[in-house]
Amino acid sequence: MQILGLYNYWIVIVLMMAGLYIMIARYNLIKKMIGLGVFQTSIFYLYITMGKVHGGTAPILADGVEIYSNPLPHVLILTAIVVGVATTAVGLALIVRIFEQYNTIEEDEIKAIETQEHDS
Numbered sequence: 001m002q003i004l005g006l007y008n009y010w011i012v013i014v015l016m017m018a019g020l021y022i023m024i025a026r027y028n029l030i031k032k033m034i035g036l037g038v039f040q041t042s043i044f045y046l047y048i049t050m051g052k053v054h055g056g057t058a059p060i061l062a063d064g065v066e067i068y069s070n071p072l073p074h075v076l077i078l079t080a081i082v083v084g085v086a087t088t089a090v091g092l093a094l095i096v097r098i099f100e101q102y103n104t105i106e107e108d109e110i111k112a113i114e115t116q117e118h119d120s
Helices: 003-027 027-049 072-102 107-119
Strands: none
Touching: 027 072, 027 107, 072 107
């Protein structure tokens, strides 16, 4: 049962598909931001689990230690988390501005208002 031993990849796939589904299937802009957050979290989880080496230690030279874990994926994920938080903040700020302009955060209603204004 090798396939069950790769449960972290199954979790990543489920989270990624759930986030993608939320982003595509929902018309509410806040729900789309939540879907983007779930999608980003799946990518973070993928990189963090790939960076773990069974039996590995921190890359500090010591006597008797032969297996080291690579810290680079974890450092990259720290940077990606900061970028993800900034992206979410900008997205939410844009949603607030859209709400002030159109009094709705539903994508289909915004398109209808835009179409109505364009036809007039």
